[in-house]
Amino acid sequence: MELLAKKVKLIRPKQEGYWHRLGIKLKKYLPIMAFIVPAAFMAVLFGYIPLIFLLAAFKTNFNLSIYTPFQALFSPNWSFVQFTKIFGENADEFFLALKNTLVINGIKLVLIFPIPIIIAIMLSEVKNATLAKLFLIILCLPNFLSWPTVIGIWQNFFRQSDGVINSIFGTNIGWLTSDNGPNGISLFRFFVISFDAWKGCGWNSIMFYTAIVSIDKSYYEAAELDGANKFQQTLRLTLPSIFPTIALMFIMNITYILSCGFDEINLLANLDPNWKLYETTLDYYLYNQALAENADFSYATALGLFNSTVSLTFMLVGNSFCKKFLHRGLW
Amino acid sequence: MKNTKYLRIFSLATMIGTALTSCGGGIGDFEPDLNVDVTKHDDITLSVYLPSFGCSNEKVSNGVLSRALQETTTYKVNFNQLSESAADTEINSLLSMKEKVDVLKCAPTVFNNYVTDGYFTNLTELVKKYGDTPVDEKGTKFVDLFTKEQWEACTYDGKIYAIPEYGHTAMCNSTLAWNRDHLKTVGIEKIPETLSEFDAAVRALQSHFGAINNSYHAFGFTGNIAQDNPISPAFNVPMQWYEDNEGKLQSMLNSKEMENYLRYMNDLKRNEVIVSDWVGLTEVNAIDSFVKENCSVFVSSYWNIKSLRSALVASYKSFPSSVVSKSDKEAYVHGGKERTALKEDALVSWRIGLRGDGSHSSADQSKAMFRDNRTVGYFITVPVATAKRSAYSMDWMIRKNTEEATKMMVAGKEGVHFDYTTEDDPDAIKLLTETPTYVKKYDAFDEDISGMSQFQTGVYCDVARQWWPIAEAGFDAWPVLILDEQGKEDLSRVIGNPFAMHPVIQSYSKYDLKAQNYVITKVQSVINSRDNDTFDSRLSSARSEYKTKYYDKFEKDINSWYRSSK
Numbered sequence: 040m041e042l043l044a045k046k047v048k049l050i051r052p053k054q055e056g057y058w059h060r061l062g063i064k065l066k067k068y069l070p071i072m073a074f075i076v077p078a079a080f081m082a083v084l085f086g087y088i089p090l091i092f093l094l095a096a097f098k099t100n101f102n103l104s105i106y107t108p109f110q111a112l113f114s115p116n117w118s119f120v121q122f123t124k125i126f127g128e129n130a131d132e133f134f135l136a137l138k139n140t141l142v143i144n145g146i147k148l149v150l151i152f153p154i155p156i157i158i159a160i161m162l163s164e165v166k167n168a169t170l171a172k173l174f175l176i177i178l179c180l181p182n183f184l185s186w187p188t189v190i191g192i193w194q195n196f197f198r199q200s201d202g203v204i205n206s207i208f209g210t211n212i213g214w215l216t217s218d219n220g221p222n223g224i225s226l227f228r229f230f231v232i233s234f235d236a237w238k239g240c241g242w243n244s245i246m247f248y249t250a251i252v253s254i255d256k257s258y259y260e261a262a263e264l265d266g267a268n269k270f271q272q273t274l275r276l277t278l279p280s281i282f283p284t285i286a287l288m289f290i291m292n293i294t295y296i297l298s299c300g301f302d303e304i305n306l307l308a309n310l311d312p313n314w315k316l317y318e319t320t321l322d323y324y325l326y327n328q329a330l331a332e333n334a335d336f337s338y339a340t341a342l343g344l345f346n347s348t349v350s351l352t353f354m355l356v357g358n359s360f361c362k363k364f365l366h367r368g369l370w
Numbered sequence: 371m372k373n374t375k376y377l378r379i380f381s382l383a384t385m386i387g388t389a390l391t392s393c394g395g396g397i398g399d400f401e402p403d404l405n406v407d408v409t410k411h412d413d414i415t416l417s418v419y420l421p422s423f424g425c426s427n428e429k430v431s432n433g434v435l436s437r438a439l440q441e442t443t444t445y446k447v448n449f450n451q452l453s454e455s456a457a458d459t460e461i462n463s464l465l466s467m468k469e470k471v472d473v474l475k476c477a478p479t480v481f482n483n484y485v486t487d488g489y490f491t492n493l494t495e496l497v498k499k500y501g502d503t504p505v506d507e508k509g510t511k512f513v514d515l516f517t518k519e520q521w522e523a524c525t526y527d528g529k530i531y532a533i534p535e536y537g538h539t540a541m542c543n544s545t546l547a548w549n550r551d552h553l554k555t556v557g558i559e560k561i562p563e564t565l566s567e568f569d570a571a572v573r574a575l576q577s578h579f580g581a582i583n584n585s586y587h588a589f590g591f592t593g594n595i596a597q598d599n600p601i602s603p604a605f606n607v608p609m610q611w612y613e614d615n616e617g618k619l620q621s622m623l624n625s626k627e628m629e630n631y632l633r634y635m636n637d638l639k640r641n642e643v644i645v646s647d648w649v650g651l652t653e654v655n656a657i658d659s660f661v662k663e664n665c666s667v668f669v670s671s672y673w674n675i676k677s678l679r680s681a682l683v684a685s686y687k688s689f690p691s692s693v694v695s696k697s698d699k700e701a702y703v704h705g706g707k708e709r710t711a712l713k714e715d716a717l718v719s720w721r722i723g724l725r726g727d728g729s730h731s732s733a734d735q736s737k738a739m740f741r742d743n744r745t746v747g748y749f750i751t752v753p754v755a756t757a758k759r760s761a762y763s764m765d766w767m768i769r770k771n772t773e774e775a776t777k778m779m780v781a782g783k784e785g786v787h788f789d790y791t792t793e794d795d796p797d798a799i800k801l802l803t804e805t806p807t808y809v810k811k812y813d814a815f816d817e818d819i820s821g822m823s824q825f826q827t828g829v830y831c832d833v834a835r836q837w838w839p840i841a842e843a844g845f846d847a848w849p850v851l852i853l854d855e856q857g858k859e860d861l862s863r864v865i866g867n868p869f870a871m872h873p874v875i876q877s878y879s880k881y882d883l884k885a886q887n888y889v890i891t892k893v894q895s896v897i898n899s900r901d902n903d904t905f906d907s908r909l910s911s912a913r914s915e916y917k918t919k920y921y922d923k924f925e926k927d928i929n930s931w932y933r934s935s936k
Contacts, residue, residue: 103468199585205585216649332458
């Protein structure tokens with residue numbers, strides 16, 4: 040055997056050059072690689088090249104107007120002052136925004152995340168496939184409305200004067216204000232979460248619905264023969280079967296833990312001064328720093344970089360957690 | 371391995387090359403080219419951005435005035451309106467993305483915010499070169515159209531960065547528009563002129579109509595006028611700044627008058643005279659509410675009276691049974707067949723100004739007061755992206771500021787929009803000229819000139835002031851000029867701002883926009899307080915937060931300038 044191994048080693052062909060191997064691979068996979076080219080080009084152009092502007096976070100000032108982008112980026116004013124501002128000079132505003140963001144997203148993860156799963160399970164139980172699809176389309180429709188339209192629709196329902204809710208119940212409640220809500224309660228977070236749920240749950244349920252319909256029907260037949268009722272089938276069969284999808288979506292949601300979406304918060308916060316002052320979230324704060332009042336690109340970039348780093352950490356931790364305890368993960 | 375290294379170097383070089391190409395932009399040289407021959411501008415089309423004033427884009431870009439301006443100045447200009455709701459964001463984007471904007475008209479807060487960071491072109495040399503251009507037959511120089519203080523307001527670090535746009539006339543932009551029928555229903559025949567009359571009227575209206583209609587709130591108050599409306603002058607609320615006992619500048623938030631005003635508005639709010647979600651409402655919402663009879667009085671701008679009347683004719687539900695046809699409805703809304711100025715029996719009625727009479731801790735005034743708008747209201751700037759060709763922008767501005775161009779922008783064309791007439795003419799409008807001059811206007815005036823104040827400002831102030839009566843008096847709203855018995859401007863009735871005109875102070879510039887937004891938001895929040903304790907704590911926290919967040923940062927600098935300027 041040793042002799043044979045030596046012989047094999049001896050007759051192993053000489054290692055080819057890099058270009059030769061590349062040529063062979065290109066020849067072999069060219070038609071497939073051609074599909075990647077446009078996407079890769081776009082990803083590099085719009086995804087990776089702009090990353091160079093992260094350097095703006097490490098400048099004392101980054102002024103695009105009076106310099107060219109590269110003059111501004113490589114001018115000798117390097118510092119960490121923008122990061123120290125986050126936790127120093129602007130700490131109050133930043134931590135208020137962070138707290139609000141975490142609270143809203145935390146509630147969304149606990150209360151809203153399961154709703155698309157429940158919708159998907161309910162839809163999968165509709166025996167008439169056409170009817171199930173029709174329900175799904177109806178539930179998905181709000182997703183195609185822009186946030187200004189969504190807020191406008193609900194404002195018509197909830198505004199105090201001439202609002203639908205007040206007109207129906209003969210009440211005079213300022214639902215959309217911080218001071219005159221029912222019993223003086225501010226409903227900002229309730230509206231943010233419920234409008235988001237109304238808009239997105241139907242759409243988000245598609246992923247779970249397709250996962251459920253792809254489960255082999257013979258499993259259900261077997262479960263039925265074993266005497267499992269609908270609830271037991273759902274609990275013991277459906278949910279475990281779609282668990283990879285649930286885990287994937289959960290990790291994706293955790294990744295966006297520091298983002299509540301800007302449009303919805305901005306439109307709602309503008310309805311009440313206290314919402315504008317005290318219900319600010321990180322996206323809204325970032326917008327104000329970069330575009331509205333400040334035009335402070337360096338600080339906004341530092342803030343964005345911080346958010347991305349934290350999000351990435353959350354994603355990695357979430358993924359590790361899922362892999363360790365649930366044996367499922369993104370990779 | 372060697373080949374891999376080359377491939378990596380090649381990839382890196384491609385990445386950097388692509389990055390450089392995609393970032394674009396030439397090497398920064400943002401000084402004006404003084405050697406440009408501005409007389410040869412046939413190939414030049416200037417891009418001008420103006421704040422939105424509610425006119426259609428078509429009227430602004432291709433209307434009579436823009437065409438006439440092209441004729442007068444001989445420049446081709448693309449006029450663009452900034453977004454009404456998000457002007458700050460749009461300006462930010464225009465400036466930082468180096469859009470080719472030749473002329474940008476911006477508010478003082480915006481100018482202050484950007485000038486210290488170098489977003490605007492240094493116009494000093496251009497002003498020196500072209501400033502002596504005569505703008506009238508007497509040979510008045512362009513630079514002399516503005517006072518030293520006005521030029522100072524445009525100066526930062528000894529350099530001029532803008533042409534001032536001066537509010538040339540003491541005038542009142544808005545007033546309380548009432549539903550006359552509603553007032554009569556609660557037994558009030560006279561349009562309220564004092565604060566106590568106003569107070570009695572809105573409470574009576576709320577009590578009567580609020581019992582019938584759940585959606586009714588007598589006063590259609592809106593968020594954008596929380597501090598600047600016809601009620602605040604009745605309390606002598608300062609305009610942004612006032613001088614305290616120690617001779618220091620203080621924010622209006624700290625004044626006793628502001629507290630009295632806020633307390634009164636809070637009381638109205640708590641008594642449901644004001645709708646609870648007023649902060650998010652605009653004047654358009656208030657008009658809608660007025661037409662639907664969900665309110666009986668609201669603060670109307672003079673340029674919105676026309677649309678208010680049209681909306682009432684189209685949609686008002688409570689016309690008397692005898693009023694059926696459109697012409698009858700128009701007559702009822704206007705108070706007569708002639709659709710001109712206010713008539714006593716008109717459905718929609720008003721009185722200019724609301725006089726404080728000591729009630730509800732208001733000021734004791736002999737005549738109604740108004741907030742002063744005779745200041746640098748806007749700054750005409752040239753963003754650095756077009757610095758090279760800023761000589762053309764300057765030349766255009768000078769041509770726009772001549773006597774001839776100003777007269778055209780304010781009054782239109784003689785024979786088309788107005789004509790000279792005599793005192794005996796019932797339609798005669800007296801101009802504010804030294805020698806009595808009377809004009810009458812034609813229907814084309816309302817169509818072409820009304821509401822186009824984008825073009826009427828930034829002009830030869832003396833000429834604009836003289837001709838302003840034709841622009842405002844009796845066209846379809848009210849006489850908005852603040853005049854005394856002799857028909858002259860009555861400056862004793864305006865509430866001034868001691869810090870209205872000041873040079874750019876760097877520490878203040880950084881916070882001006884944020885601080886003003888903060889004050890407005892806090893004022894709204896205080897008015898919304900649900901009880902006295904909340905009111906006190908919110909006002910107190912607003913004042914202390916304003917001090918630590920903003921005032922302490924620029925207090926020394928602004929007061930040092932203020933002391934030296936006195």
